[in-house]
Each structure stands twice: as C-alpha cells, then as structure tokens.
Amino acid sequence: MTILITGGSGALGTELKKIFTDTLTPAHQELDITNKKNVADYILNHDIDSIIHTAALTHIRPCEENKPIAWKTNVDGTRNLVEAVLDNKKKIKFIYISTACVFDGHTGMYKESSIPYPENFYALTKLIGEYEVSKLREYLIVRTNFVAKKKWPYPGAFVDRFGTYLFAQDVSQGIMDVHRENMSGHVHIVGDKKISMFELAKLTTPEIQPMTIKEYSGPRLTMDMSLDTERWKKYKISDP
Numbered sequence: 001m002t003i004l005i006t007g008g009s010g011a012l013g014t015e016l017k018k019i020f021t022d023t024l025t026p027a028h029q030e031l032d033i034t035n036k037k038n039v040a041d042y043i044l045n046h047d048i049d050s051i052i053h054t055a056a057l058t059h060i061r062p063c064e065e066n067k068p069i070a071w072k073t074n075v076d077g078t079r080n081l082v083e084a085v086l087d088n089k090k091k092i093k094f095i096y097i098s099t100a101c102v103f104d105g106h107t108g109m110y111k112e113s114s115i116p117y118p119e120n121f122y123a124l125t126k127l128i129g130e131y132e133v134s135k136l137r138e139y140l141i142v143r144t145n146f147v148a149k150k151k152w153p154y155p156g157a158f159v160d161r162f163g164t165y166l167f168a169q170d171v172s173q174g175i176m177d178v179h180r181e182n183m184s185g186h187v188h189i190v191g192d193k194k195i196s197m198f199e200l201a202k203l204t205t206p207e208i209q210p211m212t213i214k215e216y217s218g219p220r221l222t223m224d225m226s227l228d229t230e231r232w233k234k235y236k237i238s239d240p
C-alpha cells in the first residue's frame with residue numbers, strides 16, 4: 001500500500017511522514033503540483049494506492065497579495081492531481097486536507113453539513129479545491145484546524161479568535177484513523193474543546209502576549225474556526 005504525501009516538508013506533512021509507512025514524499029522540486037505534466041508523469045510512473053494532498057499555499061496574507069500564485073497552487077494544483085487520478089487505470093484513494101476557514105467564522109461549531117462561506121482568498125481557494133476533489137468518484141475531504149507543536153512564531157496571539165485546535169501530530173493520527181476506516185465524503189477532524197488562539201499559543205509559549213483583532217490590520221480573518229462533527233470522534237489535544 002503506497003501512499004503519496006504532497007507537501008511532505010510542511011507542518012502536517014512532517015507528522016504524516018512519521019506515522020505512515022511505505023510513503024512517497026517528493027520535495028516541491030521533484031513534484032510541483034502546478035506543473036500538469038510533472039503531476040501526470042509522476043502518478044503514471046509510481047504505483048500509488050492513496051494520495052494525501054496537503055501541499056498548498058497556506059498563509060492568508062501571501063494568498064491575498066499574490067492571488068494568481070495562490071489560485072495556481074491551491075486550485076490548479078489540486079485539479080492537476082485529480083485529473084491525473086482520473087486518467088489512471090488504477091483506483092487511487094484521495095484525501096484532501098481542507099480547512100475550517102471555508103466557513104464564515106461568525107458562529108463556530110460548524111458540522112460537515114454546514115454551508116461554507118469563506119472570508120478571504122486563501123479560504124476561497126481551499127473551498128474550490130474541495131470542489132475539484134469532488135469530481136472524483138471516491139474521495140475524502142478532511143477539514144481541520146491545527147498548528148505545529150513548537151514555539152509560537154509571533155509575540156502575541158488573539159484572545160478573540162477561536163478554534164477546536166489540535167497539534168499537527170494529533171491531526172496526522174486522525175488522518176490515519178479515517179484512512180483506515182475507508183471514509184468518504186467530508187469529515188471534520190477536531191479537538192474536543194473550543195479554545196482561543198491565545199490559550200493555544202500559551203501551551204507551547206507561556207510568555208505569549210494577549211492581543212485582540214482590533215490590533216490587527218490585514219485580510220479578513222475567520223474569527224471562530226471551531227468545528228463540530230456529526231460523522232467522527234473528537235480528539236484530545238496532545239500535551240505540549
């Protein structure tokens with residue numbers, strides 16, 4: 001059972017590589033998802049059973065400021081993979097990693113059946129990526145919300161943005177669980193507690209400073225990214 005992991009050098013990809021065995025984890029240079037021929041050749045020349053597609057442009061500000069690159073990576077890149085799978089004779093399972101940010105963030109605790117309404121360009125490209133993936137006969141779209149377990153990369157964290165956050169390693173365990181279970185459609189892999197970003201940051205960075213959205217300027221942010229699930233179990237965030 002060979003699993004292709006795109007974005008293997010990223011926060012989630014790094015954790016997936018630790019727990020999945022028999023993986024192909026090509027670097028960006030070896031498999032550039034924006035290059036249709038590169039993607040088609042790679043899929044044709046490797047005996048792949050499943051794809052876990054994590055590669056994306058993930059930061060909100062760069063996506064807003066470089067819309068063509070964000071679109072090319074998150075939408076066209078996903079479509080290139082989907083079309084390569086459709087062109088392949090072999091049945092390949094496809095898991096797409098999406099985000100809680102596809103929802104508007106006004107109320108929180110969104111379920112798999114809730115209606116998406118993205119607040120920014122990053123989230124829009126991820127939602128359209130979901131649509132591309134839904135062209136496959138069988139697929140799993142995982143919506144989630146996580147950070148790498150490491151020192152918070154900024155001096156402050158929002159007390160007024162919320163999520164059912166997990167660490168990347170908890171999400172990778174969740175992905176292994178749903179992969180084993182052969183789930184299809186949409187599933188939310190979520191933590192069992194809604195906490196603020198500040199509370200999340202404090203777990204790894206006790207000296208973190210509280211800040212509010214009033215101190216921020218930039219693209220619109222999804223304020224309440226908390227997710228609920230009507231299809232799967234919830235996870236406890238692991239110890240820092």
Ligand SMILES: NC(=O)c1ccc[n+]([C@@H]2O[C@H](COP(=O)([O-])OP(=O)(O)OC[C@H]3O[C@@H](n4cnc5c(N)ncnc54)[C@H](OP(=O)(O)O)[C@@H]3O)[C@@H](O)[C@H]2O)c1
Binds near residue numbers: 012031054126145146
């Ligand atoms: N982190 C979050 O808060 C969060 C929350 C929910 C969902 N997600 C989703 O989860 C997935 C993983 O997120 P992450 O935080 O692990 O991402 P990340 O750390 O930003 O890593 C992104 C990965 O994508 C690769 N990549 C970018 N452009 C590529 C291209 N054209 N071809 C091939 N590879 C390319 C990067 O490789 P290089 O660095 O070499 O370019 C890197 O390995 C993403 O799809 C994201 O939308 C993230």
